[in-house]
Amino acid sequence: KQEVTQIPAALSVPEGENLVLNCSFTDSAIYNLQWFRQDPGKGLTSLLLIQSSQREQTSGRLNASLDKSSGRSTLYIAASQPGDSATYLCASPAKAAGNKLTFGGGTRVLVKP
Amino acid sequence: EADIYQTPRYLVIGTGKKITLECSQTMGHDKMYWYQQDPGMELHLIHYSYGVNSTEKGDLSSESTVSRIRTEHFPLTLESARPSHTSQYLCASTGGGSTEAFFGQGTRLTVV
Numbered sequence: 001k002q003e004v005t006q007i008p009a010a011l012s013v014p015e016g017e018n019l020v021l022n023c024s025f026t027d028s029a030i031y032n033l034q035w036f037r038q039d040p041g042k043g044l045t046s047l048l049l050i051q052s053s054q055r056e057q058t059s060g061r062l063n064a065s066l067d068k069s070s071g072r073s074t075l076y077i078a079a080s081q082p083g084d085s086a087t088y089l090c091a092s093p094a095k096a097a098g099n100k101l102t103f104g105g106g107t108r109v110l111v112k113p
Numbered sequence: 114e115a116d117i118y119q120t121p122r123y124l125v126i127g128t129g130k131k132i133t134l135e136c137s138q139t140m141g142h143d144k145m146y147w148y149q150q151d152p153g154m155e156l157h158l159i160h161y162s163y164g165v166n167s168t169e170k171g172d173l174s175s176e177s178t179v180s181r182i183r184t185e186h187f188p189l190t191l192e193s194a195r196p197s198h199t200s201q202y203l204c205a206s207t208g209g210g211s212t213e214a215f216f217g218q219g220t221r222l223t224v225v
Binding site: 032034036040041042043044045046049089091093098099100101102103105106108 | 119144146148152153155156158161163171201203205207213214215216217218219221
């Protein structure tokens, strides 16, 4: 069974600092790894999708890396802004789990002006 | 832009009522999911569908039921709502394999 863990559970930084969010997973036989953003009371918005054959993916200030051998992915957010305050979740469909999306608990981020 | 829709967005209903939460996607995705999420808490998978006429219960036990008669439609039903069912319900879909997953905006259910 795929287990996904995110550390830290919460993070508070001053505006302008870079953010580093960690995601670890137990089953490395994955199709991909996806990072989402969730604002309070809302659905999830897809940020980045890294295919299992890729090492990283970039979109604007966001960069996500994937190391399947160690079961880890890291989301970097450069030059954080107050608008980046949200909960960030990672998820992966493991092949052994029939492609079911398994989520980590999320990292709640607060960027202070 | 994700083409997956949930209705209603908010629902307040009395105990004992039957409710159906709607989820539709226009992307032709085979796999659809229902998650339950309490405020500030983790997402829990409650139902999963591989395709038409194929559904499974998720990791979290739920008194709700689902059906998948059409590819684009994955409704969730509670036969008799209780206050313990108060939560946010999120629907998602993916084409499977290496494709991206998309979420609806969620339905916030309150049972009084």
